[in-house]
Amino acid sequence: MRWFWIDRFDKFVVGQEAVTVKNVTLGEEPLDDYLPGYPHYPHSLIIEGMAQTGGLLLAQIQEFQQRVVLAKVTKALFHRMVGPGDQLRLTARVLSLQDDGAIVQGSVEVDEQPQAEMELTFAFLDQSFSDKPFFIPGDLCRILRTLKLFAVGVHPDGTPIQIPQHMLDGEYELLTGEVT
């Protein structure tokens, strides 16, 4: 099952900031079912979109081998509803990065107007939560390529980021069935 509430990365600066875009369409189930007759995009999914934007920003720091989970929605303030045809622009900035978690500030704009502000706390899971990865590396690589993360991702000095070797190996295995 797909659970993506962002469509594409527009900007990605390692350890600092990520900007994603989410297009809202009437073709999406949550709009129809959430409040029949008044289709709008649920705020909870906007928070999830920010969690994905910020979570991937954090996971990349350890080459996607850190298991990052949304631990707390510290603050979420919504200024307006979002409906079919709207495009969300989600900006996640790392406010604090520690060994066991991080705090991300999120802001969302629609038509260059503020739509939402939030602060999210993420936890990095240690071995006490088993050592299984959240994603099959090849799958995750494919998802991140689709989201254009590697196409726009740069280090703070402007040099492009590279796809981690373990993900390339996983992708190769996924496509060929052969382990490198």
Place this chain on the structure above:
Amino acid sequence: MASSEEVFEKVQAALVDALGVEEDEVTPEATMVGDLGAESIDFLDIVFKLEKAFAINIPREELFPDDILTNAEYVKDGKVTDQGIAELKARLPWANLSRFESNPRVQDFGNLLTVNDLCRYVERKL
């Protein structure tokens, strides 16, 4: 130099913000975990908010002496030894350890910190 009252007010604001508790719940004697319901991940947020509010840097080990509490040298049968207590006192001179000392079970340490302890810690950093 901030007065004790100012420090308390800022600590209180940080806890209200981080834990979603009411202002009147944040009394000096309230314990962070037992009374205010702080979970481990909340401390990340609390530390961040205190650093911002007071423009200070809070190294994690200054507030959470996990290395002492997991060190076999300082813990015996689930209790902190006298030597361990001495280490804790040296590391956390701002914390009131008197009650913990009477039955120093490691598992109880997590619920030791009070709002007042946190205020005293911050005051020492200013």
